[in-house]
Amino acid sequence: MSENADPTFAAASAPYHELLGMRLEEWRDGFARVVMTASPQHMNRSGILHGGAILSLIDQAAGFCGLWCSVPGNARRAVTIDLDCRFTGQVASGRVVAEAKMASRGRNIYFARTEVFNEAGEMVAFGSSTHRWRKGSETTEGAPETA
DSSP states (O other), rough: OTSSSSGGGGGGOOOHHHHHTEEEEEEEEEEEEEEEOOOGGOOTSSSSBBBHHHHHHHHOOOOOOOTOHHHHHHHOOOEEEEEEEEOOOOSSSSEEEEEEEEEEEEESSSEEEEEEEEETTTEEEEEEEEEEEEETSSSSSSSEEOO
């Protein structure tokens, strides 16, 4: 976790997030907000935010909306089974926000809907995804972190 990261979300830290500059801004059961700043290294050859960066925001926000943990020191894990996205706008620079909400959950699988907004609050993409909880992650209590 970088020195500027919020310790509240220490369990959400990952090297991939650091690479893209993603940060978990809000997290509660059934909801996650992941943000990043679109910078020159995130742009495609046309000078707009690469679709892969937007898909990464959708995947991470959607994953986290099902991984909030009620027990400090415990964690929850999941894998993405399916992910789709529709692009509705473009981002040239500035803050990009992905907000994911749990659509429904079963015993081992949960479904999420995610919307991505540019700095002006305009939707630039939306998606839906299916995730499978890893063993021990099916409840909000999660499981103790292992070394």
